Amino acid sequence: MKKIVYVVLTGLLLSNILGCSKLTETPDSALVAEQFYLNEGQAVAAVTGTYRKLYESGQSLYNSLFQIGVEMATDDYEAGPRARNAHVRAISNLTHDASNDRMEQLWKQSYDAINASNVNIVQIEQMTAEQIAPETQIRLIREAKFLRALHYFNLLRWFGAVPLVTQPVETLTPEELYVSKASEDEVYGQIIADLEDASGLPNYQSYADNDKGRASSGAAKALLAKVYLTRADWTNARALAQDVIDNEGYALFPAFADVFDIEKKNGVEHIFSAQFQGNSGYQGNSLASRSAPADIPGINGDYADALHTEGGLYASFAATDQRLPITFTTGKTSPVDGKFYALTKPQFNKYYDQTVIGNQGQSSVNTPIIRYAELLLIYAEAENELNGATEAARNALNGVRSRAGVRLLDAGSSKDAFREAVFEERRKELVYEYQRWFDLVRRGATYYVAKLHAAGKNNAAARHVHFPTPQRELNLNPNLTQHPDWINH
Template sequence: MRKRYLPIVLLISLLATACSKLDEQPRAILVNEQFYLDEAQAVAAVTGTYRKLYETGQSLYNGLFQIGVEMATDDYEAGPRARNAHVRAISNLTHDASNDRMEQLWKQSYDAINASNLNIVAIEKIPADKIDATIQKRLILEARFLRALHYFNLVRWFGDVPLQLQPIANLSKEELQVAKSTEEQVYLQIIADLQAAEALPNYKAYGDMDRGRASSGAAKSLLAKVYLTQKDYAKAKAKAAEVIEQEGYELFEEFADVFNVEKKNGKEHIFSAQFKGNVGYQGNALAGRSAPADIPGINGDYADALHVQGGLYEAYEKTDARLAVTFTLGKVSPVDGKYYALPTPQFNKYYDDAVVGNQSQSSKNLLIIRYAEVLLIFAEAENELNGPTAAAKEALNAVRQRAKTTLLTSSTSKDAFREAVFEERRKELVYEYQRWFDLVRRGADYYVAKLKAAGKNNASARHLHFPTPQRELNLNPNLKQHPDWINH
């Protein structure tokens, strides 16, 4: 990690308004010794750290996941207007350690981790007469949740990575030239942070201005996903069951409501990247990236495209309520009132009818984890432990029933049920940054077979991870390239 990760000056891009629900205003640009003096500053600092999830530009949860990760799957490809050679290389699986999207994934994740580390250390030092003890504890746990989320992404993308738990303070070699920790060590820290964060308030305890902050349910849900990724199915099932039984989440009755701006941070939304258009450039970039480019007045980029050979669109039943929300086959031009059919389906989840012609200002949130996924985590873990039991089918069918698709009622094998859950995840969570993670956790044979079946013939076992960015290797002699990417 290098100088650019260091917030010696606490940059108040970190303290800009994070979203419509996390509304702390920036105060000033202050050195660390002048900041974290009281409760208001501590709240503002942590609020700003949420913004690192979805800052404008190609930030982690505002487009970078899509162009840096999801393009390397069977469901997505670089669209006609994705002209960046690095993005097209990922889509074609010809990327290497020099790819600038890999560099950004690494850089932005560690920047956010360092901000969380600073929050954890500095907020704990605020005198008791300057901050309410309950708020102080909550803010530290929010920072630990965010740190865990970023490390969970990093370890899945890159394998072994440096584990930095203190804010960088003086640019010494010891701080900047950190060797990698093992995946096991990183996961132990992720789990420790999330277990601590389980003590956060229930999401219903937050007032309107704080909706969208990390909660007990968010920590438990992410922890269930961590356990599932590690194939610790007993713990994954138990934690998912705890969320289902204790946290008070529900599915929306209609799938369209999951992406209804008026119902953001609602009963199904466990943790989301928060967007609000026309307020400081805080729109959801995916809406414009996927919107049609050739319909008068739509002004879309069409940089994120469906990889048609993957067969995703055809996998849906015709009655599936998710089809019309997830995809569009054409739109009416706001200029001439004519309907323009599209040659292939295009993604539509984040298209915001309130800002037709300027989708960069879409106010639709990006769902990082939601209740439907927790149900599918439970179904998958239960099946791995006990086969397709009634409880596993009930969880899967809850998602299918809301989608208005055929329920699973007949007997089936453990292997068949596993595939049914994975296909349900694919259809339910498409364009929500899930597909690459799902494919790679099934292993190299599964990943390669799926991509080659979709015509992406460059896929190989090394694509289960991304290469450590070459720029990082050049600047830190203690870093080593991932073994699968040596000499590639």
């Protein structure tokens, strides 16, 4: 079997080590690339290792990098008192540029994960029936395509046109190293093709406990519905969302608190999540520590991610909204002295793990990437754009509102009013789940800038609906070009 050689792609050192583990556990060992793909167990381990690139320890993509590299540039978040990195504070203040190191990490880590998926697809396709059961072979290839599509979807939304690479990087030739950007339509075409193939994955209910959290047919269809929504393809977005609602077996948890209950992970509402298991190889959810109070004895939080109060998010919740005490905390009781400490302003609380009070860096609460509540809101938005605020659109929206315990939306809303109602519901339902920047920018530059200016972030400009192509990548790859909106900025 040919040895896989990983090389630099536009400044990215492509890792040649993947974790060998159950999806929700830290690997006990690692396998080097030339040992992979000799049997079914190794193929499973290779794909499992690629999932881990979503949420590895440190500032990995779904383990805080989204927050500090993207969400800070919205009306709802800001760099907290203990966010000392100048690059993070620049994003929060909308003064970032192409030299920002968080942009580099978004780019590098995404292409690292894409290359790992490319390797998995090519190598597993070459395995024989003696090495791997055909049904497992097909499933693993489809999982790898799902993950590749997810990363490309993020890259497109962040950077606009990006290089499209669908084969493993194996040589140091200029043809492989110096990849030009593909058009957005070309990359979206690949995303759609990958997700259509991944839609043939098993239903999530068929997975054994050790495999809970892997990509499923419902995850692929739901993500594809979101891709179509982002492209304003309302017909396909509604059709895919309806398919998931009717056929995949998801539902809302009875209580909003259940979504973030570590005993109910990968449950009926969790379509796809970043998996965390604290005290297991340092794979805790760092958002818990980043948002936890820093000045309460025994809590030991970092308070690096803060609510941007001028945006009005907290004030927008009804006092009776059941999401309010789960999403935010206004004070906590110290485990050291038993006293209650009130906070000067609300802080995020979704990922706070009561089982590790003094060490929130080891929180085992998963971060949802897409869940059923969002799928209902995707359906409601698409249906409204097609047919107005119909009963079907209202029912989908009101399913989310009913669970929250807030007033249901009555008949008679205009299309414009209902659109805003859906966006506000997304804002409240999906706080601190890496959704706000994407929602703002898909409404366009005028909408994004108006929202940020209204929140006092007056540096926001039209170019901020994309992030600049990292300068380091431009320096290393002569065939890359800067996004047009960021030239001379």
